[in-house]
Amino acid sequence: xxxxxxxxxxxxTVEDGVSKVLIWGVDSRDGRVLVVDDTFQPYFYIVPEEDVxxxxxxxxxxxxSISDSPILGVDVVKRKLFGKDRDVVRVVFRDFDYVLKYxxxxxxxxxxxxxxxxxxxxxxxxxxxxxxxxxxxxSAEVQEVEGLxxxxxxxYRLVGDLKPVELMDLPGLRVLAxxxxxxxxxxxxxxxxxxxxxxxxxxxxxxxxxxVAKNGEDxxxxxxxxxxxTEFNPDVIVGYDSNFxxxxxxxxxxxxxxxxxxxxxxxxxxxxxxxxxxxxAGRAHLDLYDMAEMVVEVKVKTLKxxxxxLRVMAxxxxxxIDHAQIPKYWDDKGLRKQLLLYxxxxxxxxxxxxEKLLPTAISMAQVSGMPLDQVMRAGVGFRVExxxxxxxxxxxxxxxxxxxxxxxxxxxxxxLQPVSGVHDNIAxxxxxxxxxxxxxxxxISPDTYVQPNEKVSEDEVNIAPEVGHKFWKExxxxxxxxxxELIAERRKIQKGMEKLKPQTLxxxxxxxxxxxxxxxxxxxxxxxxxxxxxxxxKPVAEATSAWGREIIKETIEMTKKHGLKVIYADTDSVFxxxxxxxxxxxxxxxxxxxxxxxPDKVYKRVFFTEAKKKYAGLLEDGALDVVGFEIVRGDWPExxxxxxxxxxxxxxxxxxLEKATKFVNETIQRLREGKVSLDELVIWETLTxxxxxxxxxxxxxxxxxxxxxxxxxxxxxxxxxYVIGKGEGSISDRAVPYxxxxxxxxxxxxxxxxxxxxxxxxxxxxxxxxxxxxxxxKSTRQAKLK
DNA sequence: TGGACCCAAGGCCAT
DNA sequence: TGATGGCCTTGGGTCCAG
Numbered sequence: 001x002x003x004x005x006x007x008x009x010x011x012x013t014v015e016d017g018v019s020k021v022l023i024w025g026v027d028s029r030d031g032r033v034l035v036v037d038d039t040f041q042p043y044f045y046i047v048p049e050e051d052v053x054x055x056x057x058x059x060x061x062x063x064x065s066i067s068d069s070p071i072l073g074v075d076v077v078k079r080k081l082f083g084k085d086r087d088v089v090r091v092v093f094r095d096f097d098y099v100l101k102y103x104x105x106x107x108x109x110x111x112x113x114x115x116x117x118x119x120x121x122x123x124x125x126x127x128x129x130x131x132x133x134x135x136x137x138x139s140a141e142v143q144e145v146e147g148l149x150x151x152x153x154x155x156y157r158l159v160g161d162l163k164p165v166e167l168m169d170l171p172g173l174r175v176l177a178x179x180x181x182x183x184x185x186x187x188x189x190x191x192x193x194x195x196x197x198x199x200x201x202x203x204x205x206x207x208x209x210x211x212v213a214k215n216g217e218d219x220x221x222x223x224x225x226x227x228x229x230t231e232f233n234p235d236v237i238v239g240y241d242s243n244f245x246x247x248x249x250x251x252x253x254x255x256x257x258x259x260x261x262x263x264x265x266x267x268x269x270x271x272x273x274x275x276x277x278x279x280x281a282g283r284a285h286l287d288l289y290d291m292a293e294m295v296v297e298v299k300v301k302t303l304k305x306x307x308x309x310l311r312v313m314a315x316x317x318x319x320x321i322d323h324a325q326i327p328k329y330w331d332d333k334g335l336r337k338q339l340l341l342y343x344x345x346x347x348x349x350x351x352x353x354x355e356k357l358l359p360t361a362i363s364m365a366q367v368s369g370m371p372l373d374q375v376m377r378a379g380v381g382f383r384v385e386x387x388x389x390x391x392x393x394x395x396x397x398x399x400x401x402x403x404x405x406x407x408x409x410x411x412x413x414x415x416l417q418p419v420s421g422v423h424d425n426i427a428x429x430x431x432x433x434x435x436x437x438x439x440x441x442x443x444i445s446p447d448t449y450v451q452p453n454e455k456v457s458e459d460e461v462n463i464a465p466e467v468g469h470k471f472w473k474e475x476x477x478x479x480x481x482x483x484x485e486l487i488a489e490r491r492k493i494q495k496g497m498e499k500l501k502p503q504t505l506x507x508x509x510x511x512x513x514x515x516x517x518x519x520x521x522x523x524x525x526x527x528x529x530x531x532x533x534x535x536x537x538k539p540v541a542e543a544t545s546a547w548g549r550e551i552i553k554e555t556i557e558m559t560k561k562h563g564l565k566v567i568y569a570d571t572d573s574v575f576x577x578x579x580x581x582x583x584x585x586x587x588x589x590x591x592x593x594x595x596x597x598x599p600d601k602v603y604k605r606v607f608f609t610e611a612k613k614k615y616a617g618l619l620e621d622g623a624l625d626v627v628g629f630e631i632v633r634g635d636w637p638e639x640x641x642x643x644x645x646x647x648x649x650x651x652x653x654x655x656x657l658e659k660a661t662k663f664v665n666e667t668i669q670r671l672r673e674g675k676v677s678l679d680e681l682v683i684w685e686t687l688t689x690x691x692x693x694x695x696x697x698x699x700x701x702x703x704x705x706x707x708x709x710x711x712x713x714x715x716x717x718x719x720x721x722y723v724i725g726k727g728e729g730s731i732s733d734r735a736v737p738y739x740x741x742x743x744x745x746x747x748x749x750x751x752x753x754x755x756x757x758x759x760x761x762x763x764x765x766x767x768x769x770x771x772x773x774x775x776x777x778k779s780t781r782q783a784k785l786k
Numbered sequence: 787t788g789g790a791c792c793c794a795a796g797g798c799c800a801t
Numbered sequence: 802t803g804a805t806g807g808c809c810t811t812g813g814g815t816c817c818a819g
Contacts, residue, residue: 275802296799299798378802379803380802380803381802381803382802382803383803384803409804409805410804411806412804412805413805413806414806415800415801415807434801435804523803524803525804526803526804526805527803527804529803529804530804532802533803541805545804545805570800570801570806571800571801571805571806572801573801611807611808611809612800612806612807612808613801613806613807613808614799614807614808627799628799628800632798633797633798633799633809634797634798634799635797635798635809635810685796685797685798686797686798694795695794695795696794696795696796696811696812696813697811697813698795698796698797698810698811699810699811700796700797701796730811730812731810731811732811732812754810758809758810788817788818788819789818790815790816790818791814791815791816791817792813792814792815793813793814793815794811794812794813794814795810795811796809796811797808797810798807798808798809799806799807799808800806800807800808801804801806801807
């Protein structure tokens, strides 16, 4: 029979010595299905030493396989490695568990130089070789496996083809959000001792559930929750920090209570998988914290902050309870209601966030070819690499092993020193996707790179400026093909969108998809310069940025010839005086340089200091656009950012220096009078490693250590919020964690001098305002006292 | 002995 | 666990005038 289904998750197993690929999905009749393919065999390649006869080598390897061996075939095949033809030996297995064992055996054979593709997981290879992408519709010839009813899904065996179906719609996915609360008087969160008092759940169908401990007993909480998961049978499970908190705690707690934690579709228990991800078989588990990274506007990525930014909850109905207060709220019968409400809101926020972000995750899975539950957990490099596997296989390129060493840094984009001051009527032009287009134009790719010692005629190759790397003009390289395909796909989607109504689900999905194509296109350059990339080749990255510098410098020269003044330029953009004829200029640049340059925006007025990568301007619609300044930085306290924003607004809109200065002084006055809340003074910084591993003394590290002393658990990746208190010693000595701080013990002078005045003067200094004109500076104060 | 100056570490942002 | 360019703060050191 034929089965039409949408791929939700992909896994693998070995049964009776046979490798099987497990494809979980939702069929076109809203049924949940598992399609098993046992016809695809794992394999790897052996590269012979030079001067070794590959046929002889293959024969000698064949001799090593014993009668009941899992080896199904040893053949000589033609492939390419970095564009060079190679004859290699392909060894096919029945059971992927044997691959590494046989690598050890074959290593000892004379004439074997290297092994390739031994570390490619079976299902990853399956998807790449067969060009199957998760989160898409497929049609398969299958046979139902009987006797497996009443599991909430049907099982099929693939007996024929499996081919894509052009369908943009999504199946009716069932999404479950969950969130747990722990009763831990010590605050140490120990699953051996501390019960799970509340599990809150919310579904995309609007159902909300709560499983609450009775008399502090949590065995039933877990059991009832598991019962509900089985009953609702979700396709997608979402949490917030669920990879590192909710799931690990529940798994450990269930072990302690001897409750089988059966959240997987097949009744098994979840396990820790690649990229530090908790994998739930048959369902896609997404930790939305992984997606919070994309929300760059939110600097401190708590569930509440992300939910508020995405407007998934009504703000005024919020209950907020500090984690340390949970035991108190639980113990007090009067307060417990609030705790239950708080817990319910967390689950509701989580399902709300998932509704906004799931289309993005699905699109990234489609474009990268990675399963939905891994794609947002995996780094950008792995997403690109996964996408490249498919194309590599299609053109017979072997996947290289990661380089063991080498590398080093190389020069990047060119940044022009800005002309400082205020400029009126400035147009900004951008080269659209500059690096990918350069890679296409000059055929820059790991398989077109010409080794320095190779003899070539100059008209056969493109030679990069400054660095001199050469790339064959023909045939089209691996990257060129991939990038052109990505661009073409994106155009196709954009064209399809023209027929759709905005705000509808199909439109939103297609918009997310075209964005995903753009993101992946632009990520190829970053990938090629990444030391962890299998296709890492420094000259590829180095040549791309060198051509980029050439292009932007030529553009700057052309601008001058057109009589336009260049105010600033950074990598792929130029800021020029906006006069009549700028359109002609951009057409000429596009034509002469063979790379499309487009007008991006126009500033009615824009301000530069002497610093690069910092400017602020008024756009034509009147909005203030701030780039690089403290206003947009998460490591400056709100009070300083607010002052700077007001100063910039006053200067750009009203050109009123006195008014701007007055505003700063009023804020300083407000701070002195204690009319400022602690929240406005908190400085947030990320702990990038455990506090004890820092070589230096720094305020956020010192604050983190104080937090630990008070029972907190800051770790690598935690955002530390701190304020600077009064007293003796360095700033670090006086950094106090936000939660332990007292507004009456704030070092007012520090905030005035180092934060408010510092941020304000960054702008005001260019208009001649001196430090001494800002009231309450320590120096002036001391002078007065004298 | 205190201030000027320099540098490395660290974090975040622009592209 | 994509890249480089760049700004800025902090702490710690040296040098030197007084």
